[in-house]
Amino acid sequence: MSTGEPENLIQQRKKKLQAIAGLGFETYPRRYACTHTLPEILSQYSARGAVELSAQKVSVRVAGRVMTIRPHGKAGFAHLQGDGARLQIYVRLDAVGERDFELYKLLDLGDILGVEGYLFRTKTGELTVHAERLQFLAKALLPLPEKWHGLQDIEIRYRQRYVDLIANEEVRRIFDRRTKIIRAIREFLDAEGYLEVETPMMQPLAGGAMARPFVTHHNALDIDLFLRIAPELYLKRLTVGGLDRVYEINRNFRNEGISTQHNPEFTMLEFYQAYADYRDMMALTERLLRHVGQAVLGALEFEYEGTRISLEKVQRYTMKEAVVAFWPEAGQGPKLEDLAEPRASLRWAEAYNAWAAKAGGAHEPLALAPDTAPGVVLQALFENVAEQHLVQPTFIYDFPLEVSPLSKQKPDDPNLVERFELYVGKMEIANAFSELNDPAEQRDRFEYQQMLREKGDLTAHAIDEDYIRALSYGMPPAGGEGIGIDRLTMLLTNSRSIRDVILFPLLRPEKHADEH
RNA sequence: GGGCCGGUAGCUCAAUCGGUAGAGCACUGCCCUUUUAAGGCAGGGGUUCUGGGUUCGAGUCCCAGCCGGCUCACCA
Numbered sequence: 001m002s003t004g005e006p007e008n009l010i011q012q013r014k015k016k017l018q019a020i021a022g023l024g025f026e027t028y029p030r031r032y033a034c035t036h037t038l039p040e041i042l043s044q045y046s047a048r049g050a051v052e053l054s055a056q057k058v059s060v061r062v063a064g065r066v067m068t069i070r071p072h073g074k075a076g077f078a079h080l081q082g083d084g085a086r087l088q089i090y091v092r093l094d095a096v097g098e099r100d101f102e103l104y105k106l107l108d109l110g111d112i113l114g115v116e117g118y119l120f121r122t123k124t125g126e127l128t129v130h131a132e133r134l135q136f137l138a139k140a141l142l143p144l145p146e147k148w149h150g151l152q153d154i155e156i157r158y159r160q161r162y163v164d165l166i167a168n169e170e171v172r173r174i175f176d177r178r179t180k181i182i183r184a185i186r187e188f189l190d191a192e193g194y195l196e197v198e199t200p201m202m203q204p205l206a207g208g209a210m211a212r213p214f215v216t217h218h219n220a221l222d223i224d225l226f227l228r229i230a231p232e233l234y235l236k237r238l239t240v241g242g243l244d245r246v247y248e249i250n251r252n253f254r255n256e257g258i259s260t261q262h263n264p265e266f267t268m269l270e271f272y273q274a275y276a277d278y279r280d281m282m283a284l285t286e287r288l289l290r291h292v293g294q295a296v297l298g299a300l301e302f303e304y305e306g307t308r309i310s311l312e313k314v315q316r317y318t319m320k321e322a323v324v325a326f327w328p329e330a331g332q333g334p335k336l337e338d339l340a341e342p343r344a345s346l347r348w349a350e351a352y353n354a355w356a357a358k359a360g361g362a363h364e365p366l367a368l369a370p371d372t373a374p375g376v377v378l379q380a381l382f383e384n385v386a387e388q389h390l391v392q393p394t395f396i397y398d399f400p401l402e403v404s405p406l407s408k409q410k411p412d413d414p415n416l417v418e419r420f421e422l423y424v425g426k427m428e429i430a431n432a433f434s435e436l437n438d439p440a441e442q443r444d445r446f447e448y449q450q451m452l453r454e455k456g457d458l459t460a461h462a463i464d465e466d467y468i469r470a471l472s473y474g475m476p477p478a479g480g481e482g483i484g485i486d487r488l489t490m491l492l493t494n495s496r497s498i499r500d501v502i503l504f505p506l507l508r509p510e511k512h513a514d515e516h
Numbered sequence: 517g518g519g520c521c522g523g524u525a526g527c528u529c530a531a532u533c534g535g536u537a538g539a540g541c542a543c544u545g546c547c548c549u550u551u552u553a554a555g556g557c558a559g560g561g562g563u564u565c566u567g568g569g570u571u572c573g574a575g576u577c578c579c580a581g582c583c584g585g586c587u588c589a590c591c592a
Contacts, residue, residue: 008543008560008561009526009542009543009561012543012544013543068551068552068553070551070552070554070555071548071551071554072548072549072550072551072554072555073547073548073549074548074549075548075549075550075551076549076551077550077551077552077554079552088551088552090549090550090551092549092550093549094549095549108542108543109542120550121550122550122551122552123550123551124550124551124552126550126551126552128550142526143526143527143542143543144526144527144542145526145527145528145541145542146526146527146528146540146541146542147527147541147542147553148528148541148553149527149528149529149541150527150528151527151528152527152528152529153523153527153528153584154584154585155523155583155584155585156527158584167527209591209592210591210592211590211591211592212590212591230592252592254591254592256590256591256592257517257589257590257591259586259587259588259590259591260585260586260587261591261592262590262591262592266592268592364588364589367589421592427592428592429592431592459590459591482592484592486592487592497585507583507584508582508583508584510583
């Protein structure tokens with residue numbers, strides 16, 4: 001590929017690599033036996049003073065990437081970076097000898113170096129390795145980004161994450177925290193008696209969510225397969241099989257748009273608990289959030305986009321209550337009883353559109369086809385009216401039937417289902433419901449979805465006969481929930497784009513001028 | 517896919533009204549044995565995203581395209 005670098009810069013460094021080989025160093029050696037990682041040196045010896053270190057010599061062998069070089073004639077300093085830490089080394093001709101000092105002079109920023117020596121403190125008090133022997137480990141043929149502004153170009157940061165990780169230390173902290181979040185979730189669910197499982201990512205039928213799938217093809221079987229849009233239907237099959245508490249943390253793939261909150265592949269936690277309903281899942285979710293906050297932040301409060309968010313308690317609104325509470329024009333919106341009848345949402349959507357047309361600016365009217373189901377309208381109304389206000393953790397519950405093909409109806413209102421979503425920082429973080437386990441009712445719901453599909457809704461759910469068969473063996477009543485790991489990570493790392501919490505977000509491929 | 521904004525040296529950024537493309541870091545050479553944005557002296561480095569157009573003259577103005585960002589739609 002074209003590196004975009006002028007050839008002479010790479011040529012210069014290749015010549016240095018030859019010169020290093022000429023000194024008798026292997027250019028790409030196999031291993032280097034470190035006695036410590038750089039963080040280990042810092043944590044174990046930061047407390048030792050200069051006197052202590054000279055009285056009791058500590059010999060070490062460490063390795064890392066050269067991040068600074070400060071030569072001073074016949075001596076010099078450098079910093080090694082590794083495992084998110086930096087350690088200074090001091091190289092002097094009379095301590096390392098002619099050959100190793102020549103190597104020091106041939107180093108470029110970015111090279112990988114092994115250093116053997118002893119710890120001491122410099123005049124300015126910095127813990128430093130007094131080098132006695134150097135080992136060349138690898139060459140950086142391409143120059144690193146600028147040393148104090150780091151790498152700013154967003155496109156290069158995403159495309160060449162390896163450079164971003166070298167140059168911007170906070171990037172490493174974000175992904176470190178992401179790992180801790182997932183670990184805390186596993187700890188929590190394992191302690192609750194959940195079994196972690198893996199279910200198919202390639203499915204003959206993409207179900208469990210309303211989204212367009214990616215299609216792929218298996219050659220030997222000569223069948224098209226879909227990358228999964230959700231693990232839901234497989235996990236519920238497992239509850240039929242007697243796995244009463246199961247969860248999976250893995251990738252979903254949805255062939256939809258890309259935005260600061262959407263990446264085509266994203267990581268989802270889904271968990272199912274037999275004999276529980278959606279209220280139990282709300283309670284569990286609150287405990288899960290507190291556990292993760294405590295484990296990852298050591299606190300139940302954090303800042304996101306300039307606002308303090310507390311995981312202490314979660315507010316609750318039914319979807320209708322939220323529409324009433326957050327109506328844009330005070331006093332002009334519906335009262336709760338005005339939304340009692342399902343078709344009432346149609347009239348209030350018109351009222352909203354009238355207001356949006358008048359208010360203009362960022363307020364878009366709802367774009368709804370004339371025969372849109374009332375429940376779909378209510379949900380659209382909710383999203384336009386209320387979502388932008390849900391900064392503190394909030395459960396929105398009691399969803400319309402029509403948008404919830406896999407949820408159980410409310411006993412006192414068949415137009416609504418026992419379902420909730422958790423919103424934090426204006427983002428949908430979780431989606432949960434009392435799982436529909438009546439095979440006849442499930443077939444009716446699928447058929448309604450099929451009808452929508454035939455009318456052109458590509459995200460409507462397909463009929464899954466094997467899933468209905470599984471339910472026909474008897475599935476225990478269960479609560480189930482999905483939590484978006486990327487968005488949760490955005491919150492807990494104060495990241496405003498999902499691309500900042502995904503190591504390699506999807507971008508259009510680069511065009512190469514030439515290949516080599 | 518629509519709207520708005522951006523793309524200048526390896527990196528971070530300048531460039532007045534359309535008038536010879538610059539700086540710092542990085543790189544090269546020389547000096548310097550406790551520096552840390554080390555320092556001093558001297559250098560090299562550009563298809564200004566691409567392709568057209570206007571103009572005596574374009575980084576700058578116009579058109580088209582590519583890539584990215586934000587936003588709307590879709591979606592979680």
